[in-house]
Amino acid sequence: MSLPHGYPFDPSYGHDLESLLAVAPPTEPADFADFWHARLARALAVEPGPRLRPSALAHPRFWVQDLEYDSTDGVQIRGWLLTPLDRPPRLGLVLGHGYGGIDRPPLVLPRADAAYLIPCFRGLSLSRRPPISEDPNWHVLHDIQDRNRYVLAGCADDIWTGVSALTELLPDLAGHIGYAGISLGGGLGAIALAWDGRIGRGHFNVPTFGHQPLRLELPTTGSGEAVRTFVRDQGRVPDGLRYLDAALAARHIRQPIHVAAARFDPVVPPPGQFAVYNALAGERRLLVLDAGHFDYPQRRAQDAELLSQLWAFFAPL
Numbered sequence: 001m002s003l004p005h006g007y008p009f010d011p012s013y014g015h016d017l018e019s020l021l022a023v024a025p026p027t028e029p030a031d032f033a034d035f036w037h038a039r040l041a042r043a044l045a046v047e048p049g050p051r052l053r054p055s056a057l058a059h060p061r062f063w064v065q066d067l068e069y070d071s072t073d074g075v076q077i078r079g080w081l082l083t084p085l086d087r088p089p090r091l092g093l094v095l096g097h098g099y100g101g102i103d104r105p106p107l108v109l110p111r112a113d114a115a116y117l118i119p120c121f122r123g124l125s126l127s128r129r130p131p132i133s134e135d136p137n138w139h140v141l142h143d144i145q146d147r148n149r150y151v152l153a154g155c156a157d158d159i160w161t162g163v164s165a166l167t168e169l170l171p172d173l174a175g176h177i178g179y180a181g182i183s184l185g186g187g188l189g190a191i192a193l194a195w196d197g198r199i200g201r202g203h204f205n206v207p208t209f210g211h212q213p214l215r216l217e218l219p220t221t222g223s224g225e226a227v228r229t230f231v232r233d234q235g236r237v238p239d240g241l242r243y244l245d246a247a248l249a250a251r252h253i254r255q256p257i258h259v260a261a262a263r264f265d266p267v268v269p270p271p272g273q274f275a276v277y278n279a280l281a282g283e284r285r286l287l288v289l290d291a292g293h294f295d296y297p298q299r300r301a302q303d304a305e306l307l308s309q310l311w312a313f314f315a316p317l
Contacts, residue, residue: 003264003296009219011266017288020263020274025247026213033252035243039153040195043072043160050165052081057104061085061112064105069165071122072157078126080105081169082116089115091317092166092173094159094199096185099136099208099223101125110180110310115173117166121155121188137226143240144230150240152188152209159192163199176200176317180310183208183268183293184223190246190276194253200317201256203310206265206292210247210272212237222267222293247272250279258285258313260306262292285313 005011029035048069055064062082071077082105083089090113095106101124109116123132123139132142132151142151159179167174179202181189186207193202208224209215215224216231231237250257257280261273270292277286287306290296 003291003294005266005294007221007266011291011294012264013218013269013271015263015271017263020261020270021278023211023214023271023275023278025251025275025279026211026245028245028248028251029242032243032248035147036191036195036249039157040160043157044164046070046072046161046164048161048165048168050169052169055080059105059107062105062109062116067117067119067165069161071154071161073154075122075129075154075158076127077119077122077158077162079117079119082109082118084112084115087113089113089170089173091115091176091178091314092117092170093314094119094162094166094177094179096159096179096181096189097121097125098183098185099139101134108307110307111314114314115166115170117162119158119162121158121184123151136223140223140226141230144227144238145240147240147243150244152244153240155188156191159188160196163196167198174198178202178314178317180205182206187246187276190249190253191244193255193257194249197255199255201258201314202253203258203260203313204246204276205260205306206262206268206273206289207246207259207276208268208272209244210250211275212241212245214275215269215272218269218271220267220269224268247275247279250276251281253280254282256283256285256313258287258309260287260289262289264290264294265292267293285309
């Protein structure tokens with residue numbers, strides 16, 4: 001797909017839909033699953049001890065509370081808990097934000113009968129934590145040389161400890177929890193759902209860091225370009241990067257998954273997005289977007305279609 005743009009590269013990367021649907025995931029490290037299973041076990045051992053307080057923020061359909069909980073490595077995660085004003089929540093959704101951060105809960109949410117736990121990932125927005133940089137181009141590189149310390153692996157922990165916090169706050173929602181994430185939150189969602197059966201179904205919107213080897217070949221305007229530059233300057237692929245691959249994780253997901261993947265995206269290359277979808281082995285649904293991280297004529301209509309699909313997709317929870 002071609003849209004008018006001023007980028008020095010083609011944000012469709014020469015692909016049509018047929019070729020995007022043929023992108024296969026790369027080869028995974030032999031201990032890929034073992035690494036993530038151990039990581040999940042460590043996160044599940046954390047007692048998140050969620051703390052709530054009244055929020056200065058308001059929402060027309062939900063009661064907003066400021067939230068803080070403990071994650072791995074002694075990190076405190078901050079964000080919000082939203083519960084319906086007019087009914088008890090029937091399901092719970094953890095929402096994952098993009099690299100632009102998040103300063104308040106979204107106004108438009110897919111279901112009125114859900115409670116929403118919205119964490120700010122470590123180092124970003126309300127969970128800022130020096131010396132981790134809030135700048136995506138530096139955040140994405142923080143401890144990238146060490147898979148055990150890489151900040152994005154820690155962000156996956158923040159999802160798992162967030163699920164623990166949500167079920168501690170609202171025990172009746174155990175077994176009725178889903179996940180929805182965009183861009184950074186989409187890629188992290190693939191990592192999280194691959195190993196955590198407490199999350200019953202998930203949605204990934206223009207998910208990032210799918211197919212890392214391919215990602216290193218494609219220019220972008222996003223944080224991926226910082227990774228490309230780092231790898232070029234270092235002359236090697238850092239250890240953390242080989243294990244933070246959403247397409248590899250997607251091969252291990254068994255829950256139903258809904259993916260919104262774009263054919264044109266200057267920030268998250270479409271081949272990586274589709275690699276995540278293509279790798280899914282279980283029940284899967286796809287909404288093809290004209291573009292991601294970019295305004296386009298059909299955006300409002302496609303946003304409305306996505307919201308409608310997600311309302312139905314999360315209903316079985």
